[in-house]
Amino acid sequence: MGEPSQDSLDKMWKFAKGFAEKSGTTFHPTPAVTEAVVKGLAMHVEELGKPLCPCNFYKDKQAEAKLRRWICACDEMQIYKYCHCLLFVREDGMPITEYLPEGHEGREVYGVITDPTPDKGRALRHKAAQPEAAAPANQDDQRKP
């Protein structure tokens, strides 16, 4: 695997810093984690023209890059504020999982990790999977004193 150009690296660092700020997340306390993900994103910018998430396996990268879902910041980040690459995390290095649907791999691996800045990020929160609708409230009960 080659090295991305300084130009692509600079572009992705700028994006990552800006998105962390906007989403109320921080970089991992181990700088090598962040550096590896930013480098992977920069490699994809050069290879595909888009910052496809570097932490997944794709059968067809070109086809995947045409879809929006794994272009950084991916759908999971924009909807649930969860970054499985650990690029956008809390100050303690943990990924935010509290908004993920139950049964999601992130919840299985990390448990419930709360969001310290719930007022920031999740631009696509309206797309979050809705939990099973609760049984409708009994109207009669509501009318009782």
Ligand code: SF4
């Ligand atoms: S998981 Fe999403 S937000 Fe995190 S690096 Fe990959 S594409 Fe970006």
